[in-house]
Amino acid sequence: MSMSREQFLATSGAQVHRLEFYLEQRWLIPEATDTGTGFTDREVARARLIEDLENDFGVNDEGIDVILHLIDQLHGMRRAFAHLKADLSDRPLPSGSQALGAD
Amino acid sequence: MAENPYDLLGVPPSAPAAEIRKAYRKLAKKHHPDLNPGDKAAEDKFKEISAAYTLLGDAEKRKRFDAGEIDASGADRPPQRYYRDYADVDDGHPYASSAGYSDFMEDESGFAELLRRAQRAQANRRGQDLRYRLPIEFVEAITGANKRISLPDGGTLDVTIPPGMVDGQVLRLKGKGAPGFGTGGPGDALIEVEILPDARFTREGDNITLELPISLSEAVLGGQIRVPTPTGDVTMSVPKGSNTGTTLRLRGKGAPRRDGGSGDELVKLKVVLPKPPDPELEAFVSTWAKGKDFNPREGNRS
Numbered sequence: 400m401s402m403s404r405e406q407f408l409a410t411s412g413a414q415v416h417r418l419e420f421y422l423e424q425r426w427l428i429p430e431a432t433d434t435g436t437g438f439t440d441r442e443v444a445r446a447r448l449i450e451d452l453e454n455d456f457g458v459n460d461e462g463i464d465v466i467l468h469l470i471d472q473l474h475g476m477r478r479a480f481a482h483l484k485a486d487l488s489d490r491p492l493p494s495g496s497q498a499l500g501a502d
Numbered sequence: 503m504a505e506n507p508y509d510l511l512g513v514p515p516s517a518p519a520a521e522i523r524k525a526y527r528k529l530a531k532k533h534h535p536d537l538n539p540g541d542k543a544a545e546d547k548f549k550e551i552s553a554a555y556t557l558l559g560d561a562e563k564r565k566r567f568d569a570g571e572i573d574a575s576g577a578d579r580p581p582q583r584y585y586r587d588y589a590d591v592d593d594g595h596p597y598a599s600s601a602g603y604s605d606f607m608e609d610e611s612g613f614a615e616l617l618r619r620a621q622r623a624q625a626n627r628r629g630q631d632l633r634y635r636l637p638i639e640f641v642e643a644i645t646g647a648n649k650r651i652s653l654p655d656g657g658t659l660d661v662t663i664p665p666g667m668v669d670g671q672v673l674r675l676k677g678k679g680a681p682g683f684g685t686g687g688p689g690d691a692l693i694e695v696e697i698l699p700d701a702r703f704t705r706e707g708d709n710i711t712l713e714l715p716i717s718l719s720e721a722v723l724g725g726q727i728r729v730p731t732p733t734g735d736v737t738m739s740v741p742k743g744s745n746t747g748t749t750l751r752l753r754g755k756g757a758p759r760r761d762g763g764s765g766d767e768l769v770k771l772k773v774v775l776p777k778p779p780d781p782e783l784e785a786f787v788s789t790w791a792k793g794k795d796f797n798p799r800e801g802n803r804s
Contacts, residue, residue, distance in 0.1 A: 404760050415760050416707075422671050428596045428692065431673035436664065441588035445597070448536045448585040456531050470536065472602035474589040477539060479603055483616060 401430065401437035411446040421449065424460075426467055507554030507567070507574050515568070519561065526555040539586040596631055596674060596692060629682035629689035636661065636693050640700030643667040644710070644732040644757050651693070661693055666758035669697040702730060708765025709756045715774045716740060718783075731755040731767050738769065746773045 402410065407429075408418065421427045426449060429436040452458040452466060508515050511525045529551045531537065538544035557574065558564045566572050589598065607617045634651055642649075646665035650658050659678055672694050679689025703710045714729060724742035728735045731752060738750060748771045756765025776783065787793055 408760070418760070419668055423668050425670070425672055428672050428674050430676050430690070431662070431664075431693075432676075436673075439588075440583065441585070444583055444585040444588050447582065448534075451530075451534060451536075456527055456534075466537075468599070470539075470585075470589075471597045471599040473539060474586075475598040475600045476602050477590060478598055479600070479617065487616070 401432065401439055404436055404438065407438035407442060407446075411443045411450075413446050413450065418446075420460075421446065424464065426463070505550070505574065507557050510550055510554040511558065513558075519559075522555070522558050526551060526559065530555070535584040536586050539590065545584065596690060628686040629680035631689040631692050632679045633692045633694065634659070635696060637696045637698050638663060638667070639698055640703055640705070641732045643669075643695070643697045659691060663695065666760070667695050667697065669695070671695050703732065705757060707757075708759050709768055710765065711768045711770060713770045713772055715772050716744065718773060718775055721745065721771070721773045729767075729769055740771065744771050744773075746771060 404418075407413070408415065413421070418427075422429075427438075427442050427445060429438045429442055431437070448470075449463055449467070452463050453460075458466065508517070511522060511529065513522055513525045517525075530548065533544050533548040533551060535541075535545045535548055554574070556563070557567055557572075563572065567574070603617070607614050634653075636649060636651060638647060638649065642663060644665060646667075647663045649661045649663060651661060652658055659675070661673060661675065663673070672692050675691040675693065677688045678691035681688045703712055705711075710732070712730065714727075716727065719725075720727060720740055721744045722742070724740050724744065726737050726739055729738045729752065733755070736752065736755070738752065740750070750769045750771065752767040752769060754764045755767035758764050
């Protein structure tokens, strides 16, 4: 499940100095474990996204910072939406017009 | 998948490499799965575009494709899991942010109430992540350390600082955040490490630098001196005729590198004359003819 820094570097193909930078920027926040830091597939996928932005799309570090922040907000919203959806389907309201009514 | 890659990128077969790259970037930005987390078709589209670009972006492959030696399907991207696949899971993680909509929950409208209810209704919600700031000494950042944080609620949190921390790095302690609800489990503690400046050492990448005063006789005659390192003092030989600015390297005494091994400690020597001025030294230097002949600024004019 969790992988060491070396495994992370091998799996993600990220370079050591870039990883240092990602950690410094808090773009990646691996879990602290007894043996150091633990990375997961989530960090690998996130590092790949950063590298796509950087290498394929020509985004610079400032741009990546903005994009990640927006993506993180987008996923926060998606989660809120998913909960809303679940909540609404748990308690079907009598008519759609009243569901979002002001009172 | 076997569609003509030129058509996919929307460029004529005669397009120069720069145009192909530009067309790819434009399309890829629009279709990257992580920039379209809710669009299932984006991944397939992105795969097609990437495959087309893998083929046409490489001069050698493009030549072979144009000559009919390989077909359009010959350049498939290996399957990849995108960040969105992990970001959407509901167990909570340190990245997702509510900054984009939290104001919608504040007012008294029906929608805000629904949002709040949705949040409360997450019966098995994971606890919140709690953020802390932890100042550590320079030397602790190099060697690692065990620290104890006092929490606002009176509790404590033991933190193991791994060797080789960088300033601003965040340690995540799983399950040490606020308690969760139901079976949601607690959140994480996110500890931002602040490295305090050190009077002696400064860090440059994996190396650390130290300015070390030496006496005139040590500089002229050389000798063994004690040098502080983050892991304790070591003995180093100063070669004869050392100067202010002479830099000596203590291999492996710097910050630990992630690939194993360590950086070096760079010791910059600084010759310091005796204080107060020594009459015997003054008398010697005033009779020292060669010293007056030597002009260190010679050949140094810009």
